[in-house]
Amino acid sequence: MTNYVLVTILLSGLVTWLSRVVPFAIIKNLAVPKWLINFLSFVPVAIMTAIFVESLLVYHAGQWPGFNLENIYASIPAILAGVLTKSLLAVVITGVVAMALLRLVGMG
C-alpha cells in the first residue's frame, strides 16, 4: 500500500468520523431549541425517502435524471411484501429474489 492510499484513507476516515461524532457532542452539551427538534423529527422519513428515490434515478450531468428501471421493477414486489408481511427481512429477501429473477430473464 502506497503512502498516497494510506493518507487518503486516514484523512477520509477523519472527516467521516467528525461528521458522525461532532453532532453528538453538540447535542450532548447544548439545549436543543424546540424548532430544531421539530425540524430534525422529519429527518428519518425525509432521508429514507431520498435514499430510496436516489436508487431509482440515474444522474446524467447537465440533463434530467434517467430512471433505473431494474430497481423500479424490483421495488414493486418488495413494497408489496412490506405491506403484506410488515417484515423487514421479507422485504429484503423478496427484493433480492425479484432482482435475481429480473436479471435471469434478461430484464435487468
Added chain:
Amino acid sequence: MDSSLTFKSGAKDVVPTLFGYIGVGLAMGIVANTSHLSVLAVLLMSLIVYAGSAQFIIISMLLAGSPISAIVLSTFLINSRMILMSLSIAQYFKKDSLLQNIALGSLLTDETFALSMNKLNQTQQKLRPRWLHAANIIAYLVWAAATVVGCLLGNLIADPNQFGLDFAVVGMFIGLLYLQIITDRSKTLKTQLLVVLFVAIAMFFLMRFFPGNIALLIATLLGCGFGMVVTPHD
C-alpha cells in the same frame, strides 16, 4: 422488532440489514480488487472510513490518481448526511456520557440510524446505548468481513450482481421507510405521505443539477422544512 433494548435484541434487530452490508460489501471488495487495491488497504478503508458509497468513490478516485484533497472533499460531501442523522439521533442519548455518545456516533450508519428510528416507535421513544452498540458493532464487523471476502474472491466472481444482492440495500430502505411510515404515531399518516411525495419530487428536480448524494442532502433539508410547514398545529 419489540420493545426490548438489550444488547441481545440489538443483535437480533440488526439481522435484516446485514444482507445489505454483505451485498454491497462484496461488490465493493470486488471493485477494489479489480482496481488493484490490496486486501490490507480494503480492510483499513472499511475499518477507518466505514461508509458504503464513499468507499466506492474513494476507490475510483484513487484509481484515477485524483489529488488527496479532492478525494477527502468528495468523501465529506457524500457523508455530510451523517451530520443530519447524528444530530437527529443524538437527542436520545443526551443523558449518557460523552464517551458513550462518541462511541455510538463513531459507528453510526444510514442503516443503524434508520433501524433506530423504527425502534423508537416500539419503545415509547427511548433508545439505550447497549442496543445501538450491538447493532453498530455487528454491522461494522460484517461490513469489514464482506469487503475483505469480496476482495479475496474478486477474481472468482465476475458479476456479484447476478444474484440480485446489490438490491438488498434498496430493499432494506423500502422496508425501513414503510415501517417508519406505518408505525410513527408522532405524525399523522397524511403529513408523512406529503413529506415522502415532496422529497421524491424534489429529488427528481435536484438531480437535474446535482449528483445523487448532494441532491439527497438538499432534498432532506427541504423535506424537513416542508414537514414543519404542513404539520397541523393544535
